[in-house]
Amino acid sequence: MRSAASRISLAVVLLMLTAALAAPWLGRLGLMAPEAMDAQPYLPPGLDHWFGTDNFGRDVFARVVWGSRVALVVAVGSSALASLLGICLGALAGYFGGWIDGFLSRTFDVFLLIPTFFLVLLIVALFGASLPLTLLAIAITTWPRSARIMRAQVLTLRGRVYVQAARAAGASHLQALTQHVIPNGLGPIVTDGTLLMGLAVLTEASLSFLGLGDPDTVSWGLMIFDGQRQLRLAPWMSIFPGLAMLLLVAAFNLLGDGLGTSRLRRMRPRTTSAVPAAEPGLLAIEDLCVDYQTEAGLLHAVNGVSLRLERGDRIGIVGESGCGKSTLAAALMQILPANAAATQGRIRFDGNWLLHDGAIVTQGRSPAIDRLRWVRIAMIFQSAMNALNPVMTVRRQLIEAYRLHRPQSTRQDATARVETLFGLIGVPRDRLDAYPHELSGGMRQRVVIALSLLFEPDLVVADEPTTALDALIKDQILGEILALQRRMNLALILISHDMGAVAETCARIAVMYGGEIVETGPTEAVFAHPAHPYTRMLIDALPRLHGPVLAPRAAPAGGMGLACKFAPRCPGATEICRTQAPVSRNIGDRHEASCHHPLAEGGMS
């Protein structure tokens, strides 16, 4: 009920409902009787007759108001009937499962395929035109929709704890169903019921238009049916009832539509083309900030991160989910979602500015990074997250990527390159024509790695490349990444929540917490003498043979103001930690940490 459209729709429905209910008493306020032939025929719309008069001199406005009664009766009646039938049968199928479910589900499928309109036509043609019959006929053919929804809802609800608890406490099946399951599954049924109301109004009107309407009622469909013969002389006879119907049905549809949508706020990144010459060095990220636009307001996901990398360097970025490490990678590659953007900071790559003072640097009409993409900077995604398109073969995806950046190359060149890479990383060549779902997790991850190495880039960003793989495969994949990194002398940024994976692979470590790098240094130094209490926690959380496991909890990203963000979770936090943000300070050789009370060297372990 958030959007303006939903509110207006609700107002329209309520207004029509009021008018329909009040129609018999509106006569006292000057509304003409719908059948009164008091006026002159064929009067165009005017002050006396807002919607004009018809060929019998009846007031079209009065008839439209009275017509809303039929429309609403059909809408509410058939929708309620269909929902009721659907709820009962759907709940039975979902709750009891087994052969009952099998039989009922088949029945839903079959009834769903019966064309509503033609069955209604047949019923009305055989039994004569009458409103209750029409209503019933619409309900008979539309109930499987709500039945299917209810069944799915019950299937998920049935296993919930409170339902089990109610059964265990002695409630009968019927009680469990009616008191615990059905009320909790009603949401989507209401949505569908609203949409069904619109459909019912249209179906009834269509019948009337074919001359099968109940001749004793005043309905919009019948009005249009009469109006079409007078189209030349009195077009208003058909225009206004149609508009009324459009308004009501659109209101139902918008209501049903608005019951489940939320809106994503976008963030527009700034761009710039005027930048000074960039210093040498492979990659430098300086003071990068990235914000997300969320329902609750701005979220600072990355908050002043700086990072430097030379050819051949390997750096690991560790931190728990939500610490901003993947956002950092996405900002570097400029593939942030629409509700996120860099707001501050600079990124340069091998003498090219990519981001300058929070603005994306453009060359000509496209971002500067587009010339470096994949050829010089590539990325390894987590393959378990559908990093490959499920409906295309592996071959096609790799070859299309290759030919995008080598437009002159032939299909044979591309295939040869992909086969070489598959050889390097240990994917059998016959797997080229497989679809992603036909590969094992490890193979799929290897394909994603091969994809990133198509052009032997200078820098590879690996975002959680081994998450969701089992330990053995994880070690293999990490070993292969490391071997290829050495062989091609590429710079590697490995992003992971797994301290162990980073320790095995990277020469340097940067620990992220709450969007900031809280500690960075050579891997051995950080492991031997962690200075930040958070780093300590991460190291202690590594699986060991002895000792307790301390799993990190989710960190609140941003929004802490001046305090140290780790203070609420820090065992050694003092007053200063809660009032003043720490600055980065040197601990040892290229080893820095942002902490007011860095841990003593060789502290407890």
Next chain:
Amino acid sequence: MRIWRTGLTRLLQVFPVLLVVVVLNFTLIHLAPGDISGLLAGESADPAYLAGVRAQYGLDQPYIVQLWRYIATVASGDLGLSFRTHQPVLWEVLQRTPATLLLVGTALTCSIVVGTTIGAWIARKPGGWLDQIISLVSISLFSIPVFWLGLMLILIFAVWNRWLPTSGMQTPGGPREGLAMVTDVLRHLVLPALTLAAAWVGQYVRLSRSAVQAVLAESYITTVRAIGFPERRVLLHYALRNALLPVITVFGLQLGLVLAGATLTETLFSWPGLGRLIYDAILARDTPVIMGAFVMMSFSVALASFATDIAYAALDPRVRF
């Protein structure tokens, strides 16, 4: 191989639908007021023919025998004779099918192509002003009663401006061969096809918008963006292809509604198709034709649903039945 097996199992599922429809048909005429033989043969049928119908369906036998005979008759392709024309219903229906196919085919092709393209385009910027306006217009489009929209188009294009013909498929006494005939038919096709297409454009805009939006949030789209594929190619080549899958499903499920719209449109524009046949049958209380049309419509819908499943299996390698 996989497709063939899928196809066979799915084809077998068409029959329960037909069976239910035929049983429904027969039960309904049983429940209807009036003599069944009269409903099946026509009230003014001559006694000899009436007796023939009684014998054919075994109308003096118990209900279950009658039902069995009726099912057997329908299964052999015999849908009875039309009261009005004394032609077999099946023949009447088949004779009218090409005109309906032309109308529905044109309208659906237009609305699917236009609707999915627009929907995919506005999905890039959900919540933007363009998205909001187009969403509102498309909801309005499928909230319009199709016959009323047709009536309004007639008012604009034929009553106020005499630009296009509004009745039939060809000009009476007009050209019957060559390019002139094709142009004549096309001119007659414009308004009914536009009427029918308008409602479905709205549906397909909504569908492809939400489908493309869902696909754009997928990781493999992030991958192709990171690789550097231009936005237009990401949208049209990668996102739309995957988003078409749900659009196809809906096509199969909603053919019944499309045919209902076609019936109304044909009635309004006197288009000589199935819909018009049904309308004329209703006016003449020609029960065998109405029942036959119901069976044939259900058959088409079940067939469309079957075709949809096959198309889905062919397009999505993950599907296994």
